[in-house]
Amino acid sequence: MLLITCPYCGPRPELEFSHGGEAHIARPEKPSELSIEDWTQYLYLRANPKGLHAERWRHLHGCARFFNALRDTTTDQFVATYKAGEPRPTGGAA
Amino acid sequence: MNAPFRTAAGGRHDRGRPVSFSFDGKTYQGFAGDTLASALLANGVCLMGRSFKYHRPRGVIAAGSDEPNALVSVQRDAARYAPNLRATQVELYEGLSSESQNRWPSLAFDVGSVNNLASPFIPAGFYYKTFMWPRKAWDRFYEPNIRAAAGLGRSPTEADPDRYLNRYAHCEVLVVGGGPAGLAAALAAAQGGGRVILADEQTELGGSLLSATDATIDGKPSDDWLAETLASLAALPNVTLLKRATAFGYFAHNMIGVTERLTDHLAAPNAATPRERLWNIRAKQVVLAAGSIERPLVFPDNDRPGILLADAARTYLNRYGVKPGKRVVVATGHDGAYRAALDLHRAGVEIAAIADLRPNPTGPLVEAARAAGLPIRPACAITGTSGGLRVITARLSPIKGAGQVGPAQIVPCDAVLMSGGFTPSVHLFSQSRGKLRWDQDLLTYLPDQSAEQERSAGACRGRFGLAEALADGFAAGAAASGAEVSRTFAVEALEGDPRGVIGALPHDRGVNAKAFVDWQNDVTTKDLKLAVREGFQSIEHIKRYTTTGMATDQGKTSNLNALGVVADVLHKPIPEVGLTTFRMPYTPVTFGALAGLARGDLFDPVRATPIHDWAAEQGAVFEDVSLWKRARYFPRGSEDMEAAVRRECVSVRAGCGIFDASTLGKIEVVGPDAAEFMNRMYVNAWTKLGVGKCRYGVLCREDGFVTDDGVVGRIAKDRFHVTTTTGGAPRVLGMMEDYLQTEWPDLNVWLTSTTEQWAVIALQGPNARRILEGLVEGIDLSPEALPHMSLAEGRIRGVPTRLFRVSFSGELGFEINVAADHGRAVWEAVWAAGQPHGLTPYGTETMHVLRAEKGFIIVGQETDGTATPDDVGLTWAVGKAKPDFVGKRSLARPAMSEPDRKQLVGLYTDDGAVVLEEGAQIVATAGQTPPMRLIGHVTSSYYSAVLGRSIALAMVSGGRARLGESLYSPSPVGDIPVKVVPTVFYDPEGARVNG
Amino acid sequence: MDKTLAPNAARGALDGFTAAPALGLAAACPMTRFVLRGRAEALAAAEAELGFLLPRQACRAASLDGRHALWLGPDEWLILAPLADGPALGEALEAAMGAHPHSLVEISQRQTAIVISGPRATGLLNVGCPLDLDLAAFPVGMCTRTVFAKAEIGLWRRAPDSFHIEVWRSFSPYVWRFLEAAGAEYA
Known part of the structure; x- marks a missing residue:
């Protein structure tokens, strides 16, 4: 079971969390003005990197906040967790 | 007492406490402290099982959890029947009843052993090649018969009556293994002040010290040192010692699964005591001191009962007071066998020969054997054995170099001890995703780079000697805990060369000789060679084709020898052949331990509404809706569901029905931006919805497909009472929180689940208003004051209520929301008031019929995640003038229209x-x-x-x-x-x- | 007809569950509960009304005169108060916060509370709760949402050997029975 460091509550067991998919995909300001290609890109297309991945988690059974994490998908080790809205930490391969 | 192989003295078992037990219906005597295997050996019972595929007679080869052969079943009663236990781990208790497996009709005479005679025709991959044609025969004939013949043991037929517990635990340092390295690690780690847990799979802590006789530590006999060390550890408040506790799995981020067996060794366990406790231990640091596993030698006929690992024989002698035989041949490529030979010799066992593969064995142990006059034969291979249900001779051949042997000599014996050296137990390390490296000197894989906060110590990383294991363990424990401690252990013991041999021994017995590599899965050198001949190069493929190293054994005794054989045939160095992945569990884990308390009534939470008991008292039939119990219908007399539902439907439309809608999800959306938030989430327009009005809301996902619906009431300008489907409540709240927290954090609006705050009583039917009239205060029920799709706050029988005028039946309808504690009392008040008006309770089935008669959809029934609002006729609900809402852009895609x-x-x-x-x-x-x-x-x-x-x-x-x-x-x-x-x-x- | 239900007509989710003294298990008495959310001005106003500061440190509770504020999230507090404080407390808080952006939602009966005390408390809790309940890791005054077996709970340590468990009402029988089953060997 993963041990995930909530930016608010500290290290907590995975049981308290839900995964929220790739991070840093902002909903377009005015979706109606987007081309179908751009909307498709936003809606469906996601990176699936081998290595560091910025992803959303929610401390569902804790403070209930969404936050972001950098996790290495090959080792399951977390490099960093940070609050929603904060930029992806520098360091580590993209 | 008539136990022909029991020594006169010595051993850790309690000679004052004789214990009787049965094996295959025959009663024997053993002692408290015996295992089933040691007690059977003491009684001269060598034959303990039949092999998996060929049904060959087998005895024990090991003394611990690495035993691949002696799998037995232990039965306490009809429901307590545990198959596939290793006889080497089954502790004797008075009256223990055990039986062998994989034989019929008896262990000594097994019909299935014709497979052995047929073995030239059932090589590796036999099943894949043979049972392919005709295709139809697979389902009707081949598969049922193969399944009947396959498998080990049988399952108990009754529900498991025992109690199992899980628990979470945390510690600063977890030490896996209670041998010298583990004990030293715990001693050091404890001085760091943090919590230390030491878990060991055996019945006693001590590991190899339990079989030691002549070593001294710090000037004391190792037995005394062990007792003192255990006492000092047990006295420390920050140390937890777990015995009979197998660390079976290394899970992510230093979570280790440990099963602790609490009652299996007791003759009459207390029913309230859990049989097993599964510990989920989160450790800041882990010290793996898992020790090593002795490697068999791969030679023809190496699986006869009476042939066992040399160090196992030493354990039987020193720990259990059991001689493995009376005249013993020792076959070895490693110094450790000399230690066993010396101990047996001292106990009066005749050593017929020590056949050493090495041309010039030297070192203190070898010299000691020479000094004791033991007959050492250098450069000598064991090339066969004979005997039916027990070995009676060994065939020894001089090695002539380059895989050739000279003329053989037959040596009579009743036991053969073998040793190829020791394989570090890297199972848990490998499970932790640590990287192994090949050590060409020790001919083994050793832990290299850790993937977790973990360090290996002692024999499991190739530090085999007692002195170096203690030192290594202590250093690891100190490093894991951060304790600034140092300690030296003065050890006096004969130490040998740690190097051994792997792979097959040379022989002159032809291609059909059976030299077993994997005892449990009946894999021979011939099978491995065949797999390579048929084109398999990767060890992972060879493993699956031949089944070597699979199943519950996980290659404990077999992995390295299999690699050696394959590398030899492929003419590749071993690191290029690779190593198969070690799977958890290390040894089998009971389903009960994994389930813990989560069975029966506690398998899942059962959610009941405040009105549930009333419905139950009325004889309602319930259905599961997510975790909720909902009343499905209220049968009267002998009514079936169809009759009850027809009556309920007619009653609602003719008079009035009462329905428990408490399970509906409810979310209170509050704040100055509440309407704006609702506008962005739901397809509907909310700005103009007046306070006290309701609207049917439709929620889409961003892809434009309907995901939920429900009536939304506006309680105040800045407060909405949102209802969701029963099953969708957590999902909708999560989706709303997602948008609010991550896309629109600036909105001044907050969401609170109120699902369980309110009991909801739906009153539907032409008489609904008449029934309510006498019950409410401060609410004008007239159609003018409270028209369809409106709400009012007031009191009902004195209880504050949010009263919604809504209808999911097409009839005049109200939904009475009251605080949950008052739900039943208000329900009963309404029920009483409704009696003169034909009020009828109805369940979810009638609710479904009534809404279908009106064409109202159920999300998840009419919709399946690919339906747009328009697809289900809800275009009218979509606020087309809104610039945006979740799903709007997707609804404009051409495919959506x-x-x-x-x-x-x-x-x-x-x-x-x-x-x-x-x-x-x-x-x-x-x-x-x-x-x-x-x-x-x-x-x-x-x-x-x-x-x-x-x-x-x-x-x-x-x-x-x-x-x-x-x-x-x-x-x-x-x-x-x-x-x-x-x-x-x-x-x-x-x-x-x-x- | 009598317009009002008898005061004893209310029925709690754990009515009928008998305290298990051997396990230190008991149902807490009914109380008033609110979830408070809001921006800084509203929080300050609420604090003035409550007479104590809302804890800003994650996972900590603050108390005064039988009223408690439990940190649930960075802008979310569970207010616990005696049952008798009831609607009046809500009205007073609403009045204090006025037009400052906030959300105050009464959830008195959304959840119920179980108290577990005594030397076995942490051991029984750890049968279902994956948190480290060592006093150093989970000190007195710490509170948090977490999980207990398959239910979500709010766990608040009120003394070294006493915990207050908040649980949604329909999950409360499950949590109670799970704790009972966990301690069956001591009962």
């Missing part, structure tokens, strides 16, 4: 007595044969008592343009003709909602 999309329609069967199956397909023409062109499917189908005929809702391609068309629903009894009709079957004008 294709005319042939499936659309919600009503269906009438031509024969009103026929009720379609929900899920049935719809086709355009009759008489089609598969593959048919399917144009739709039935989503809801009921018999409508009030209409006197069946009704159905369906999603049909281009359905709304097909009104009046005749279509067909294929069924097992033929095509059922149907006609496409509007979705509203009853009261299409909607007059009844006004009473």
